[in-house]
Amino acid sequence: MDFELTPEQKAFREILRAFVEKEILPVAIEWEHAGRYPTEIIEKMKQMGLFGLSVPEEYGGMGADMVSFALVFEEIARGWMGVAGTIGSHSLACWMIARHGTDEQKRHYLPDLAGGVRRTAIALTEPGAGTDLQGIRTRAVRDGDVYVVSGTKTWITNARHADPLPVLVKTSITEPAHKGMSVLLVDPALDGFSVGRDLPKLGYKGTETCEVTLDEVRVPVSAVLGGVEGRGLQQVLGGLELGRINIAARAVGVAQAAYDAALAYARERTAFGQPIAEFQAIQLKLADLATEIQAARLLTYWAAAQADGGKRVDMEAGMAKYFASEVALRASLESMRIHGGYGYSQEFVVERLYRDAPLMAIGEGTNDVQRMVIARALISGKGKLGW
Numbered sequence: 064m065d066f067e068l069t070p071e072q073k074a075f076r077e078i079l080r081a082f083v084e085k086e087i088l089p090v091a092i093e094w095e096h097a098g099r100y101p102t103e104i105i106e107k108m109k110q111m112g113l114f115g116l117s118v119p120e121e122y123g124g125m126g127a128d129m130v131s132f133a134l135v136f137e138e139i140a141r142g143w144m145g146v147a148g149t150i151g152s153h154s155l156a157c158w159m160i161a162r163h164g165t166d167e168q169k170r171h172y173l174p175d176l177a178g179g180v181r182r183t184a185i186a187l188t189e190p191g192a193g194t195d196l197q198g199i200r201t202r203a204v205r206d207g208d209v210y211v212v213s214g215t216k217t218w219i220t221n222a223r224h225a226d227p228l229p230v231l232v233k234t235s236i237t238e239p240a241h242k243g244m245s246v247l248l249v250d251p252a253l254d255g256f257s258v259g260r261d262l263p264k265l266g267y268k269g270t271e272t273c274e275v276t277l278d279e280v281r282v283p284v285s286a287v288l289g290g291v292e293g294r295g296l297q298q299v300l301g302g303l304e305l306g307r308i309n310i311a312a313r314a315v316g317v318a319q320a321a322y323d324a325a326l327a328y329a330r331e332r333t334a335f336g337q338p339i340a341e342f343q344a345i346q347l348k349l350a351d352l353a354t355e356i357q358a359a360r361l362l363t364y365w366a367a368a369q370a371d372g373g374k375r376v377d378m379e380a381g382m383a384k385y386f387a388s389e390v391a392l393r394a395s396l397e398s399m400r401i402h403g404g405y406g407y408s409q410e411f412v413v414e415r416l417y418r419d420a421p422l423m424a425i426g427e428g429t430n431d432v433q434r435m436v437i438a439r440a441l442i443s444g445k446g447k448l449g450w
C-alpha cells in the first residue's frame with residue numbers, strides 16, 4: 064500500500080500552494096468583506112489551466128487525475144473557498160460534456176471551456192426541488208427542431224458567467240422520471256433566458272449564486288447533452304460523484320485552514336504568563352482537529368484514487384464528503400473557540416471559515432442524503448469496506 068502522492072502530484076501541489084500564498088491569501092479577507100468579485104485571481108487560474116482540469120488533453124485541457132483534482136480544491140479552499148467555487152461547477156459541467164457530449168458538442172465547447180474563454184456551471188436545483196431532482200418542473204416541449212423551455216432554477220453558482228449553462232429539464236412527463244429528463248446546453252443569449260438576483264448567502268462569497276428563469280426559451284434540439292433525449296438524470300448523477308470529491312476536498316482545505324490558524328494563534332497568544340498552546344485543554348483540541356483532518360484527507364484521497372481506478376465511487380465519495388464536511392464544521396468552531404474573542408472578529412480568518420463550512424454539508428446533496436447513499440451501497444452489497 065502506498066500513501067504517497069506521485070512526484071507529479073507533489074509538484075502540482077507545490078505550484079498550487081505557491082499560487083494560494085501569493086495571489087489569494089493576501090486579499091481574501093479584504094475582498095470577501097468588500098463583496099469584490101475575484102477577477103484577477105480568476106485570470107491567473109485561467110493562465111494556470113485550472114479551468115481545464117476535467118477537460119481531456121485532446122481538447123486543450125489538463126485531463127487531471129482525480130487525486131490531482133482533489134488537490135486543487137483542497138489547496139484553493141485553504142485560501143478562499145469562494146474562489147474554489149468558480150471552478151467547481153465549471154469542472155463538473157466540463158466533465159459531463161467530455162463524458163456524455165456528442166463529438167460536435169465536445170469540439171464546439173471544450174477547447175474554450177478549458178482555457179476559461181468560456182465558463183460554465185450546472186443548473187439542477189429549483190425552488191421546489193433540490194434533493195428530489197425527479198420533482199423538477201422545468202419543462203422542455205418539442206416544437207420542430209427546438210424545445211420550448213420554461214421553468215425556474217435557483218441556487219445556481221456561476222450562473223452569470225455560464226455559457227453554455229447545462230440545465231436539467233423534463234423532456235417528457237409520461238415517461239418514468241429517470242427516462243423523462245434531459246440536460247440541455249443552454250445558450251444564455253437566447254430570448255427568454257435571464258439570470259436574476261444574486262442570492263444573499265451566509266458565506267461562499269466571491270462567487271455568485273443566482274436564480275435563473277427560462278421563459279419559453281427556444282433551445283435547438285442539438286443542445287441535448289449527448290444528442291439523445293431522456294438520459295439527463297443518469298448524466299447528472301454520474302457527475303455528482305466527482306462533485307462530491309470536489310466538496311470533500313474543499314472541506315479538507317477549510318478544516319486545514321482553521322487548524323493552521325488555531326495552531327499559530329495558540330503558539331503566539333499568552334495567558335497566565337504562557338502561550339495558550341501550553342494548556343492541556345488547548346492541546347487536546349489541536350490533537351482532535353489534526354487527527355480528524357488527516358482522516359478526512361485520507362478518505363478524500365482514497366475516494367479520488369478509487370475513481371482513478373475506474374470504479375463507480377458513490378459510496379466512497381459520499382463517505383468522504385459526509386465526513387470531511389462534518390470535520391470542517393467542527394474545525395472552524397473549535398478554531399474559533401481557541402481564538403477566544405478574536406475568532407469572532409472579521410479581521411481574522413476564522414469567522415469566514417465558520418461561515419463557509421456549512422455549505423459543504425449541504426451542497427452536492429445534504430449529508431443526510433450522503434448517509435442514505437452510503438447505506439444503500441452497503442445494503443445492496445455493492446459497497447465494501449476495507450481493501
Ligand SMILES: Cc1cc2nc3c(=O)[nH]c(=O)nc-3n(C[C@H](O)[C@H](O)[C@H](O)COP(=O)(O)OP(=O)(O)OC[C@H]3O[C@@H](n4cnc5c(N)ncnc54)[C@H](O)[C@@H]3O)c2cc1C
Binds near residue numbers: 195217267426
Ligand atoms: C451556496 C449554494 C450553492 C449552490 N449551488 C448550486 C448549483 O450551482 N447548482 C445547483 O443545481 N444547485 C446548487 N445548490 C443547491 C443545493 O445542491 C441544494 O440546496 C441541495 O441539493 C439541497 O436541496 P434543497 O435546498 O432543495 O433542500 P431539500 O431537498 O428541500 O432538503 C431539505 C431537508 O430535507 C432533507 N431531505 C430531503 N429529502 C430527504 C429524504 N428523502 N430523506 C431524508 N431527508 C431528506 C434534506 O437532507 C434536508 O435536510 C447550491 C446551494 C447552496 C446553498
